[in-house]
Amino acid sequence: METAIKYFTIFGGLDIKIDTTIPLKELIEKEILNKYSYLKNEITLFTGGYSVDQAILSGIALGDRRTNSSFRRAFVTFEEGMKCVDKLVEKGIIEIEASQHFITNQRGNNKIARKLLFTTPFLRFWYAFVSPIYKGIKEGKYEEFYKNFENREAEFTNFVFEELCLELLTDLYKDDKLKNSGKYWDEKHNIDLIAKTTSGKLIAASCKYVNSKIKKNVLTSLKNTCKEIGYEPDIYILFTKTGFSNELKSLKGDNLKLYTEKSFKLLLED
Template sequence: MTNVKLLEQFRSFYFRNYPDDMETQIEYFAIFGGLGLEIDTTQPITFLIEDLIIQNFDMYNEKIGQLVMEESNNKRLLTALAVGDRRIFSAFNRAGLNNANGGSALNFLQEKGLIQIEYSREEPAKSLNPNGKLKKEIARHRISHKVLFTYPFIRFWFYFIYPHIRDIKNGDYEKLFKNFETKQNSYTSLVFEELSEVLLNYNLRDAQILSSGSYWDAKIEIDILTVTDDERVYVAECKWTNHRVNKSELHKLQEKCEKLDIEPSQTILFSKRGFSKELKQMQGKSLALYSSEDFESLVKNASNTELINHLFDSNV
Protein backbone atom coordinates (compact mmCIF):
# COMPACT_ATOMS: atom_id res chain seq x y z
CA MET A 1 0.00 0.00 0.00
CA THR A 2 1.42 3.36 -0.99
CA ASN A 3 2.69 5.43 1.93
CA VAL A 4 0.54 8.45 1.10
CA LYS A 5 2.06 10.79 3.69
CA LEU A 6 5.62 10.06 2.53
CA LEU A 7 4.60 10.55 -1.10
CA GLU A 8 2.94 13.87 -0.26
CA GLN A 9 6.06 15.05 1.56
CA PHE A 10 8.27 13.91 -1.32
CA ARG A 11 6.19 15.86 -3.84
CA SER A 12 5.96 18.90 -1.59
CA PHE A 13 9.76 18.94 -1.18
CA TYR A 14 10.23 18.71 -4.93
CA PHE A 15 7.85 21.51 -5.86
CA ARG A 16 9.22 23.75 -3.13
CA ASN A 17 12.86 23.28 -4.09
CA TYR A 18 13.12 21.88 -7.66
CA PRO A 19 16.42 20.01 -7.24
CA ASP A 20 18.48 19.36 -10.36
CA ASP A 21 18.04 15.58 -10.31
CA MET A 22 16.31 12.81 -8.42
CA GLU A 23 19.45 11.62 -6.64
CA THR A 24 19.73 15.07 -5.07
CA GLN A 25 16.00 15.08 -4.35
CA ILE A 26 16.20 11.79 -2.45
CA GLU A 27 19.40 12.64 -0.60
CA TYR A 28 18.21 16.04 0.65
CA PHE A 29 14.65 14.86 1.27
CA ALA A 30 15.99 12.12 3.56
CA ILE A 31 17.20 14.88 5.90
CA PHE A 32 14.89 17.84 5.48
CA GLY A 33 11.71 16.00 4.45
CA GLY A 34 8.67 17.10 6.41
CA LEU A 35 10.05 20.46 7.52
CA GLY A 36 8.46 22.52 4.76
CA LEU A 37 11.61 24.64 4.35
CA GLU A 38 12.98 26.12 1.15
CA ILE A 39 16.28 24.34 0.57
CA ASP A 40 19.02 25.47 -1.81
CA THR A 41 19.92 22.01 -3.07
CA THR A 42 22.92 23.40 -4.98
CA GLN A 43 24.62 23.91 -1.61
CA PRO A 44 26.56 21.06 0.05
CA ILE A 45 24.36 19.10 2.38
CA THR A 46 26.70 19.55 5.34
CA PHE A 47 26.59 23.33 4.86
CA LEU A 48 22.78 23.22 4.93
CA ILE A 49 22.72 21.06 8.05
CA GLU A 50 24.86 23.59 9.88
CA ASP A 51 23.15 26.65 8.42
CA LEU A 52 19.53 25.53 8.73
CA ILE A 53 19.57 23.03 11.59
CA ILE A 54 22.58 23.63 13.84
CA GLN A 55 22.27 27.40 13.76
CA ASN A 56 18.60 26.99 14.74
CA PHE A 57 19.32 24.19 17.19
CA ASP A 58 17.59 25.75 20.19
CA MET A 59 14.38 26.31 18.25
CA TYR A 60 14.23 22.77 16.85
CA ASN A 61 15.28 21.22 20.15
CA GLU A 62 12.43 23.05 21.88
CA LYS A 63 9.85 22.13 19.23
CA ILE A 64 10.83 18.47 19.20
CA GLY A 65 10.88 18.46 22.98
CA GLN A 66 7.31 19.73 22.96
CA LEU A 67 6.28 17.03 20.48
CA VAL A 68 7.60 14.28 22.75
CA MET A 69 6.41 16.01 25.96
CA GLU A 70 10.07 16.34 27.09
CA GLU A 71 9.80 12.70 28.17
CA SER A 72 13.20 10.99 28.32
CA ASN A 73 11.76 7.56 27.52
CA ASN A 74 10.27 8.94 24.29
CA LYS A 75 13.62 10.43 23.27
CA ARG A 76 15.55 7.28 24.15
CA LEU A 77 13.15 5.11 22.17
CA LEU A 78 13.24 7.41 19.13
CA THR A 79 17.05 7.33 19.19
CA ALA A 80 17.09 3.53 19.47
CA LEU A 81 14.62 3.20 16.59
CA ALA A 82 16.57 5.66 14.44
CA VAL A 83 20.00 4.04 14.78
CA GLY A 84 18.95 0.40 15.23
CA ASP A 85 17.28 -2.27 13.11
CA ARG A 86 13.78 -0.77 13.71
CA ARG A 87 12.58 -3.92 15.51
CA ILE A 88 10.50 -2.93 18.52
CA PHE A 89 11.93 -5.41 21.04
CA SER A 90 15.55 -4.68 20.13
CA ALA A 91 14.80 -0.94 20.33
CA PHE A 92 13.41 -1.42 23.85
CA ASN A 93 16.64 -3.20 24.81
CA ARG A 94 18.85 -0.57 23.21
CA ALA A 95 16.92 2.21 24.97
CA GLY A 96 16.99 0.42 28.33
CA LEU A 97 13.20 0.12 28.42
CA ASN A 98 10.97 -2.78 29.36
CA ASN A 99 7.73 -3.89 27.74
CA ALA A 100 5.70 -1.63 30.04
CA ASN A 101 7.45 1.75 29.77
CA GLY A 102 8.67 0.97 26.25
CA GLY A 103 5.16 0.07 25.15
CA SER A 104 3.81 3.25 26.72
CA ALA A 105 6.38 5.37 24.85
CA LEU A 106 5.68 3.49 21.61
CA ASN A 107 1.93 4.09 21.91
CA PHE A 108 2.44 7.77 22.64
CA LEU A 109 4.74 8.31 19.66
CA GLN A 110 2.33 6.43 17.41
CA GLU A 111 -0.66 8.46 18.61
CA LYS A 112 1.39 11.64 18.12
CA GLY A 113 1.89 10.66 14.48
CA LEU A 114 5.68 10.57 14.67
CA ILE A 115 6.00 6.85 13.93
CA GLN A 116 3.97 4.06 12.38
CA ILE A 117 4.13 0.32 12.92
CA GLU A 118 5.24 -1.98 10.11
CA TYR A 119 3.76 -5.34 11.02
CA SER A 120 5.74 -8.53 10.55
CA ARG A 121 4.47 -11.09 8.06
CA GLU A 122 6.52 -13.90 9.59
CA GLU A 123 4.55 -17.03 10.42
CA PRO A 124 5.04 -18.51 13.91
CA ALA A 125 7.33 -21.53 13.89
CA LYS A 126 5.66 -24.93 14.17
CA SER A 127 7.04 -28.39 14.70
CA LEU A 128 6.53 -30.86 11.85
CA ASN A 129 5.56 -33.37 14.50
CA PRO A 130 2.19 -32.42 16.08
CA ASN A 131 3.45 -33.65 19.46
CA GLY A 132 7.01 -32.47 18.99
CA LYS A 133 8.82 -29.52 20.54
CA LEU A 134 10.75 -26.80 18.80
CA LYS A 135 14.46 -26.34 19.36
CA LYS A 136 15.19 -23.87 22.16
CA GLU A 137 16.68 -21.19 19.89
CA ILE A 138 13.60 -21.36 17.66
CA ALA A 139 11.14 -21.40 20.55
CA ARG A 140 12.84 -18.36 22.09
CA HIS A 141 12.57 -16.34 18.89
CA ARG A 142 10.01 -13.57 19.24
CA ILE A 143 8.32 -12.19 16.16
CA SER A 144 8.88 -8.45 16.33
CA HIS A 145 7.17 -5.70 14.41
CA LYS A 146 9.21 -2.77 13.13
CA VAL A 147 8.76 1.00 13.18
CA LEU A 148 8.91 3.59 10.42
CA PHE A 149 9.32 7.32 11.04
CA THR A 150 6.52 9.43 9.60
CA TYR A 151 8.80 12.40 8.91
CA PRO A 152 12.38 11.97 7.61
CA PHE A 153 13.59 14.95 9.63
CA ILE A 154 12.58 13.36 12.94
CA ARG A 155 14.65 10.29 12.13
CA PHE A 156 17.57 12.50 11.06
CA TRP A 157 17.35 14.41 14.34
CA PHE A 158 17.47 11.30 16.51
CA TYR A 159 20.01 9.55 14.28
CA PHE A 160 22.60 12.34 14.08
CA ILE A 161 21.67 15.37 16.19
CA TYR A 162 20.34 14.10 19.51
CA PRO A 163 23.25 11.67 20.20
CA HIS A 164 25.63 14.68 19.96
CA ILE A 165 23.46 17.14 21.83
CA ARG A 166 26.06 18.00 24.47
CA ASP A 167 28.77 18.72 21.90
CA ILE A 168 26.38 20.84 19.84
CA LYS A 169 25.41 22.92 22.88
CA ASN A 170 29.13 23.49 23.45
CA GLY A 171 29.62 24.60 19.85
CA ASP A 172 31.56 21.47 18.87
CA TYR A 173 30.21 19.89 15.66
CA GLU A 174 33.23 17.79 14.69
CA LYS A 175 31.92 14.42 15.93
CA LEU A 176 28.49 15.06 14.42
CA PHE A 177 29.82 15.73 10.94
CA LYS A 178 32.36 12.92 11.12
CA ASN A 179 29.53 10.55 12.01
CA PHE A 180 27.40 11.97 9.22
CA GLU A 181 30.18 11.56 6.65
CA THR A 182 30.63 7.92 7.67
CA LYS A 183 26.97 6.95 7.83
CA GLN A 184 25.15 9.18 5.33
CA ASN A 185 24.63 6.46 2.72
CA SER A 186 23.45 3.85 5.23
CA TYR A 187 21.14 6.45 6.78
CA THR A 188 19.63 7.41 3.42
CA SER A 189 19.14 3.76 2.48
CA LEU A 190 15.97 3.39 4.55
CA VAL A 191 14.27 6.44 3.01
CA PHE A 192 15.31 5.15 -0.42
CA GLU A 193 13.79 1.77 0.44
CA GLU A 194 10.52 3.41 1.55
CA LEU A 195 10.37 5.54 -1.60
CA SER A 196 11.17 2.48 -3.73
CA GLU A 197 8.12 0.74 -2.32
CA VAL A 198 6.07 3.86 -3.07
CA LEU A 199 7.34 3.85 -6.68
CA LEU A 200 6.70 0.13 -7.13
CA ASN A 201 3.16 0.40 -5.81
CA TYR A 202 2.58 3.55 -7.86
CA ASN A 203 3.48 1.56 -10.96
CA LEU A 204 1.10 -1.20 -9.79
CA ARG A 205 -1.74 1.25 -9.10
CA ASP A 206 -4.07 -0.54 -11.54
CA ALA A 207 -3.76 -3.73 -9.46
CA GLN A 208 -5.31 -4.49 -6.09
CA ILE A 209 -2.41 -4.70 -3.63
CA LEU A 210 -3.11 -7.13 -0.81
CA SER A 211 0.13 -6.81 1.10
CA SER A 212 3.26 -4.72 0.75
CA GLY A 213 6.33 -3.76 2.76
CA SER A 214 9.59 -5.29 3.85
CA TYR A 215 9.77 -8.94 4.89
CA TRP A 216 11.87 -10.25 7.75
CA ASP A 217 12.14 -13.30 9.92
CA ALA A 218 14.83 -14.79 12.16
CA LYS A 219 17.20 -15.46 9.23
CA ILE A 220 16.11 -13.56 6.09
CA GLU A 221 15.26 -9.98 5.21
CA ILE A 222 13.89 -8.72 1.89
CA ASP A 223 13.54 -4.98 1.34
CA ILE A 224 10.19 -5.15 -0.47
CA LEU A 225 7.65 -7.95 -0.86
CA THR A 226 4.39 -6.97 -2.57
CA VAL A 227 1.48 -9.30 -3.29
CA THR A 228 -1.54 -8.44 -5.48
CA ASP A 229 -5.01 -9.97 -5.57
CA ASP A 230 -4.25 -11.80 -8.83
CA GLU A 231 -1.55 -13.72 -6.89
CA ARG A 232 1.36 -11.90 -8.48
CA VAL A 233 4.38 -11.53 -6.20
CA TYR A 234 6.99 -8.77 -6.51
CA VAL A 235 10.27 -8.86 -4.60
CA ALA A 236 12.83 -6.07 -4.55
CA GLU A 237 16.13 -5.01 -3.07
CA CYS A 238 17.29 -1.40 -2.79
CA LYS A 239 20.92 -0.25 -2.92
CA TRP A 240 21.84 3.33 -2.05
CA THR A 241 25.56 3.06 -2.77
CA ASN A 242 28.03 4.98 -4.93
CA HIS A 243 28.63 2.15 -7.36
CA ARG A 244 26.54 0.34 -9.94
CA VAL A 245 24.65 -2.74 -8.85
CA ASN A 246 25.84 -5.97 -10.48
CA LYS A 247 24.54 -9.48 -11.03
CA SER A 248 25.63 -10.70 -7.59
CA GLU A 249 22.85 -8.66 -5.95
CA LEU A 250 20.30 -10.40 -8.15
CA HIS A 251 21.68 -13.80 -7.14
CA LYS A 252 21.46 -12.88 -3.44
CA LEU A 253 17.81 -11.92 -3.82
CA GLN A 254 17.05 -15.09 -5.78
CA GLU A 255 18.65 -17.20 -3.03
CA LYS A 256 16.45 -15.49 -0.42
CA CYS A 257 13.36 -16.28 -2.48
CA GLU A 258 14.39 -19.94 -2.76
CA LYS A 259 14.83 -20.20 1.02
CA LEU A 260 11.36 -18.70 1.53
CA ASP A 261 9.91 -20.92 -1.22
CA ILE A 262 8.79 -17.83 -3.18
CA GLU A 263 8.50 -17.76 -6.96
CA PRO A 264 8.28 -14.04 -7.78
CA SER A 265 6.31 -12.84 -10.77
CA GLN A 266 8.89 -10.10 -11.07
CA THR A 267 12.20 -9.37 -9.37
CA ILE A 268 13.12 -5.71 -9.01
CA LEU A 269 16.35 -3.92 -8.15
CA PHE A 270 16.49 -0.25 -7.15
CA SER A 271 19.85 1.50 -7.38
CA LYS A 272 21.22 4.96 -6.63
CA ARG A 273 23.79 4.84 -9.42
CA GLY A 274 22.45 2.38 -11.98
CA PHE A 275 23.44 -1.12 -13.05
CA SER A 276 26.13 -3.16 -14.75
CA LYS A 277 25.84 -3.83 -18.48
CA GLU A 278 25.23 -7.51 -17.76
CA LEU A 279 22.21 -6.71 -15.57
CA LYS A 280 20.81 -4.24 -18.09
CA GLN A 281 20.89 -6.96 -20.76
CA MET A 282 18.77 -9.18 -18.48
CA GLN A 283 15.91 -6.68 -18.11
CA GLY A 284 12.51 -7.97 -19.13
CA LYS A 285 9.19 -9.11 -17.72
CA SER A 286 10.86 -11.07 -14.94
CA LEU A 287 13.46 -8.43 -14.00
CA ALA A 288 12.91 -4.68 -13.63
CA LEU A 289 15.65 -2.16 -12.87
CA TYR A 290 15.07 1.30 -11.41
CA SER A 291 17.66 4.04 -10.93
CA SER A 292 17.32 7.39 -9.15
CA GLU A 293 16.04 9.18 -12.24
CA ASP A 294 13.04 6.83 -12.43
CA PHE A 295 11.61 8.42 -9.27
CA GLU A 296 10.72 11.45 -11.37
CA SER A 297 7.47 9.66 -12.24
CA LEU A 298 6.33 10.27 -8.65
CA VAL A 299 6.31 14.04 -9.23
CA LYS A 300 5.74 14.29 -12.98
CA ASN A 301 1.93 14.28 -12.94
CA ALA A 302 1.47 15.72 -9.45
CA SER A 303 0.08 19.17 -8.74
CA ASN A 304 2.47 21.79 -7.40
CA THR A 305 -0.40 23.61 -5.70
CA GLU A 306 -1.18 20.93 -3.12
CA LEU A 307 -0.82 22.04 0.50
CA ILE A 308 0.14 19.42 3.08
CA ASN A 309 0.68 19.47 6.82
CA HIS A 310 4.35 19.64 7.73
CA LEU A 311 5.99 18.51 10.92
CA PHE A 312 5.58 21.64 13.00
CA ASP A 313 2.22 22.77 11.64
CA SER A 314 -0.11 23.54 14.50
CA ASN A 315 -2.41 20.58 13.86
CA VAL A 316 0.32 17.93 13.65
Protein backbone atom coordinates (compact mmCIF):
# COMPACT_ATOMS: atom_id res chain seq x y z
CA MET A 1 0.00 0.00 0.00
CA GLU A 2 2.85 2.40 0.77
CA THR A 3 4.27 1.89 -2.74
CA ALA A 4 0.85 2.29 -4.35
CA ILE A 5 0.18 5.55 -2.48
CA LYS A 6 3.60 7.03 -3.31
CA TYR A 7 3.37 6.29 -7.02
CA PHE A 8 -0.27 7.37 -7.28
CA THR A 9 0.59 10.71 -5.63
CA ILE A 10 2.81 11.54 -8.62
CA PHE A 11 1.56 9.58 -11.62
CA GLY A 12 -2.18 9.44 -10.93
CA GLY A 13 -3.93 10.83 -14.01
CA LEU A 14 -0.91 10.52 -16.30
CA ASP A 15 -1.83 8.16 -19.12
CA ILE A 16 1.11 5.75 -18.89
CA LYS A 17 1.64 2.25 -17.54
CA ILE A 18 3.43 2.44 -14.19
CA ASP A 19 6.03 -0.16 -13.21
CA THR A 20 6.30 0.05 -9.42
CA THR A 21 9.41 -2.17 -9.44
CA ILE A 22 11.35 0.79 -10.86
CA PRO A 23 12.59 3.14 -8.08
CA LEU A 24 10.40 6.21 -7.75
CA LYS A 25 13.01 8.84 -8.60
CA GLU A 26 14.21 6.84 -11.58
CA LEU A 27 10.65 6.61 -12.89
CA ILE A 28 10.06 10.34 -12.36
CA GLU A 29 13.17 11.14 -14.38
CA LYS A 30 12.27 8.70 -17.13
CA GLU A 31 8.58 9.53 -17.52
CA ILE A 32 8.41 13.21 -16.52
CA LEU A 33 11.70 15.11 -16.37
CA ASN A 34 13.19 13.63 -19.55
CA LYS A 35 9.88 14.23 -21.32
CA TYR A 36 9.47 17.80 -20.08
CA SER A 37 9.02 19.48 -23.49
CA TYR A 38 6.41 16.98 -24.65
CA LEU A 39 4.45 17.11 -21.39
CA LYS A 40 4.69 20.91 -21.25
CA ASN A 41 3.06 21.16 -24.70
CA GLU A 42 0.30 18.73 -23.72
CA ILE A 43 -0.42 20.55 -20.46
CA THR A 44 -0.41 23.94 -22.18
CA LEU A 45 -3.00 22.68 -24.68
CA PHE A 46 -5.13 21.50 -21.77
CA THR A 47 -4.78 24.50 -19.46
CA GLY A 48 -4.49 27.27 -22.06
CA GLY A 49 -1.04 28.37 -20.91
CA TYR A 50 -2.09 31.83 -19.65
CA SER A 51 0.48 33.23 -17.22
CA VAL A 52 -2.01 34.21 -14.51
CA ASP A 53 -3.67 30.78 -14.65
CA GLN A 54 -0.26 29.10 -14.40
CA ALA A 55 0.67 31.26 -11.41
CA ILE A 56 -2.57 30.37 -9.64
CA LEU A 57 -2.10 26.66 -10.33
CA SER A 58 1.39 26.79 -8.82
CA GLY A 59 -0.02 28.76 -5.89
CA ILE A 60 -2.56 26.01 -5.26
CA ALA A 61 0.03 23.23 -5.55
CA LEU A 62 2.60 24.91 -3.29
CA GLY A 63 0.32 26.36 -0.61
CA ASP A 64 -2.53 25.34 1.69
CA ARG A 65 -5.00 25.38 -1.26
CA ARG A 66 -7.12 28.18 0.24
CA THR A 67 -8.40 30.60 -2.37
CA ASN A 68 -7.06 33.75 -0.71
CA SER A 69 -3.56 32.38 -0.01
CA SER A 70 -3.30 30.86 -3.50
CA PHE A 71 -4.17 34.23 -5.03
CA ARG A 72 -1.60 35.99 -2.84
CA ARG A 73 1.07 33.61 -4.09
CA ALA A 74 0.03 34.45 -7.66
CA PHE A 75 -0.08 38.21 -6.91
CA VAL A 76 -3.69 38.61 -8.06
CA THR A 77 -6.78 40.03 -6.37
CA PHE A 78 -9.49 37.74 -5.05
CA GLU A 79 -11.87 38.86 -7.79
CA GLU A 80 -9.32 38.31 -10.58
CA GLY A 81 -8.33 34.99 -9.08
CA MET A 82 -11.90 33.70 -8.94
CA LYS A 83 -12.41 34.56 -12.61
CA CYS A 84 -9.43 32.36 -13.44
CA VAL A 85 -10.67 29.64 -11.11
CA ASP A 86 -14.04 29.56 -12.84
CA LYS A 87 -12.27 28.95 -16.18
CA LEU A 88 -10.02 26.26 -14.70
CA VAL A 89 -13.00 24.51 -13.10
CA GLU A 90 -14.88 24.59 -16.41
CA LYS A 91 -11.89 22.94 -18.11
CA GLY A 92 -11.84 20.19 -15.47
CA ILE A 93 -8.39 21.11 -14.15
CA ILE A 94 -9.40 21.96 -10.59
CA GLU A 95 -12.43 21.69 -8.32
CA ILE A 96 -13.65 23.95 -5.53
CA GLU A 97 -13.82 22.31 -2.11
CA ALA A 98 -15.87 23.83 0.71
CA SER A 99 -15.19 23.53 4.42
CA GLN A 100 -17.82 21.39 6.11
CA HIS A 101 -18.93 24.20 8.44
CA PHE A 102 -22.57 23.09 8.47
CA ILE A 103 -21.68 19.77 10.15
CA THR A 104 -20.31 21.76 13.08
CA ASN A 105 -23.16 24.31 12.97
CA GLN A 106 -20.69 27.06 12.09
CA ARG A 107 -20.95 29.85 9.53
CA GLY A 108 -18.15 30.05 6.99
CA ASN A 109 -16.41 32.98 5.32
CA ASN A 110 -16.44 32.32 1.55
CA LYS A 111 -12.92 33.68 1.11
CA ILE A 112 -11.65 31.30 3.79
CA ALA A 113 -14.07 28.38 3.59
CA ARG A 114 -13.13 27.36 0.06
CA LYS A 115 -10.08 25.47 -1.14
CA LEU A 116 -8.96 24.50 -4.61
CA LEU A 117 -8.33 20.89 -5.54
CA PHE A 118 -6.54 19.47 -8.58
CA THR A 119 -8.59 16.83 -10.38
CA THR A 120 -5.51 14.62 -10.88
CA PRO A 121 -2.45 14.05 -8.66
CA PHE A 122 -0.10 14.42 -11.64
CA LEU A 123 -1.15 18.00 -12.38
CA ARG A 124 -0.65 18.89 -8.73
CA PHE A 125 2.83 17.33 -8.84
CA TRP A 126 3.67 19.19 -12.06
CA TYR A 127 2.70 22.60 -10.71
CA ALA A 128 4.38 22.00 -7.36
CA PHE A 129 7.74 20.64 -8.49
CA VAL A 130 8.20 21.01 -12.25
CA SER A 131 6.58 24.20 -13.51
CA PRO A 132 8.16 26.59 -10.93
CA ILE A 133 11.72 25.57 -11.95
CA TYR A 134 11.12 24.70 -15.59
CA LYS A 135 14.26 26.42 -16.91
CA GLY A 136 16.66 24.06 -15.19
CA ILE A 137 14.58 21.00 -16.02
CA LYS A 138 14.32 22.05 -19.65
CA GLU A 139 18.13 22.20 -19.75
CA GLY A 140 18.45 18.75 -18.18
CA LYS A 141 19.55 20.09 -14.78
CA TYR A 142 17.57 18.20 -12.15
CA GLU A 143 19.47 19.01 -8.94
CA GLU A 144 17.02 21.70 -7.76
CA PHE A 145 14.05 19.46 -8.52
CA TYR A 146 15.42 16.60 -6.41
CA LYS A 147 16.24 18.94 -3.54
CA ASN A 148 12.72 20.42 -3.52
CA PHE A 149 11.07 17.03 -3.89
CA GLU A 150 13.04 15.46 -1.04
CA ASN A 151 12.20 18.38 1.26
CA ARG A 152 8.46 18.27 0.57
CA GLU A 153 7.70 14.67 -0.40
CA ALA A 154 6.16 13.64 2.95
CA GLU A 155 3.97 16.76 3.15
CA PHE A 156 2.97 16.34 -0.48
CA THR A 157 2.02 12.68 -0.04
CA ASN A 158 0.02 13.38 3.12
CA PHE A 159 -2.64 15.23 1.12
CA VAL A 160 -3.37 12.20 -1.09
CA PHE A 161 -3.35 10.06 2.06
CA GLU A 162 -6.11 12.28 3.48
CA GLU A 163 -8.18 11.77 0.33
CA LEU A 164 -7.74 7.99 0.61
CA CYS A 165 -8.71 8.15 4.29
CA LEU A 166 -12.03 9.70 3.28
CA GLU A 167 -12.58 6.89 0.77
CA LEU A 168 -11.81 4.30 3.46
CA LEU A 169 -14.08 6.05 5.95
CA THR A 170 -16.92 5.84 3.43
CA ASP A 171 -16.32 2.09 3.08
CA LEU A 172 -16.10 1.54 6.83
CA TYR A 173 -19.52 3.12 7.36
CA LYS A 174 -21.49 1.26 4.70
CA ASP A 175 -24.05 0.11 7.29
CA ASP A 176 -24.51 3.64 8.65
CA LYS A 177 -23.69 5.65 5.56
CA LEU A 178 -22.00 9.03 5.70
CA LYS A 179 -24.62 11.69 5.12
CA ASN A 180 -22.02 14.46 4.92
CA SER A 181 -18.23 14.33 4.99
CA GLY A 182 -15.13 16.35 4.16
CA LYS A 183 -12.57 18.65 5.75
CA TYR A 184 -13.03 21.52 8.19
CA TRP A 185 -11.02 24.72 8.33
CA ASP A 186 -11.39 28.31 9.45
CA GLU A 187 -9.02 31.17 10.25
CA LYS A 188 -7.38 29.28 13.13
CA HIS A 189 -8.38 25.63 12.97
CA ASN A 190 -8.05 22.59 10.72
CA ILE A 191 -9.56 19.13 11.04
CA ASP A 192 -8.45 16.59 8.44
CA LEU A 193 -11.84 14.88 8.21
CA ILE A 194 -15.25 15.35 9.77
CA ALA A 195 -18.42 13.47 8.97
CA LYS A 196 -22.02 12.86 9.98
CA THR A 197 -23.61 9.46 9.49
CA THR A 198 -27.21 8.77 8.51
CA SER A 199 -28.03 7.89 12.14
CA GLY A 200 -26.59 11.23 13.27
CA LYS A 201 -23.23 10.14 14.68
CA LEU A 202 -20.53 12.81 14.43
CA ILE A 203 -16.97 11.87 13.47
CA ALA A 204 -13.64 13.71 13.64
CA ALA A 205 -10.47 12.21 12.18
CA SER A 206 -6.77 12.97 11.96
CA CYS A 207 -4.61 11.63 9.10
CA LYS A 208 -0.84 11.39 9.58
CA TYR A 209 1.36 9.93 6.84
CA VAL A 210 4.51 9.63 8.96
CA ASN A 211 7.08 6.91 9.65
CA SER A 212 6.91 7.12 13.46
CA LYS A 213 4.15 5.70 15.63
CA ILE A 214 1.35 8.10 16.51
CA LYS A 215 1.15 9.04 20.19
CA LYS A 216 -1.67 10.22 22.44
CA ASN A 217 -0.81 13.90 21.86
CA VAL A 218 -2.33 13.65 18.33
CA LEU A 219 -5.65 12.56 19.83
CA THR A 220 -5.42 15.28 22.47
CA SER A 221 -4.78 17.93 19.81
CA LEU A 222 -7.76 16.72 17.75
CA LYS A 223 -10.03 16.81 20.80
CA ASN A 224 -8.86 20.31 21.74
CA THR A 225 -9.53 21.62 18.22
CA CYS A 226 -13.03 20.15 18.26
CA LYS A 227 -13.68 21.71 21.67
CA GLU A 228 -12.49 25.15 20.50
CA ILE A 229 -14.93 25.21 17.57
CA GLY A 230 -17.81 23.76 19.61
CA TYR A 231 -17.89 20.41 17.80
CA GLU A 232 -18.68 17.31 19.89
CA PRO A 233 -17.86 14.10 17.97
CA ASP A 234 -19.26 10.74 19.01
CA ILE A 235 -16.30 8.99 17.40
CA TYR A 236 -12.65 9.96 16.99
CA ILE A 237 -10.62 8.23 14.29
CA LEU A 238 -6.87 8.26 13.72
CA PHE A 239 -5.34 7.15 10.41
CA THR A 240 -1.61 6.67 10.04
CA LYS A 241 1.01 5.01 7.90
CA THR A 242 2.95 3.01 10.50
CA GLY A 243 1.14 2.43 13.78
CA PHE A 244 0.23 3.67 17.24
CA SER A 245 1.76 3.85 20.70
CA ASN A 246 0.66 1.27 23.29
CA GLU A 247 -0.99 4.08 25.26
CA LEU A 248 -3.23 4.92 22.28
CA LYS A 249 -4.00 1.27 21.60
CA SER A 250 -5.21 0.90 25.18
CA LEU A 251 -7.78 3.66 24.56
CA LYS A 252 -9.21 2.03 21.44
CA GLY A 253 -12.94 1.32 21.66
CA ASP A 254 -16.36 2.45 20.46
CA ASN A 255 -15.35 6.12 20.71
CA LEU A 256 -11.83 5.77 19.29
CA LYS A 257 -10.94 3.89 16.10
CA LEU A 258 -7.35 3.36 14.89
CA TYR A 259 -6.38 2.46 11.32
CA THR A 260 -2.97 1.90 9.73
CA GLU A 261 -1.89 1.64 6.11
CA LYS A 262 -2.80 -2.07 6.10
CA SER A 263 -6.47 -1.12 6.52
CA PHE A 264 -6.45 0.44 3.05
CA LYS A 265 -6.41 -3.03 1.46
CA LEU A 266 -10.18 -2.77 1.80
CA LEU A 267 -10.15 -0.19 -1.00
CA LEU A 268 -8.30 -2.61 -3.30
CA GLU A 269 -10.83 -5.34 -2.53
CA ASP A 270 -13.65 -2.99 -3.55
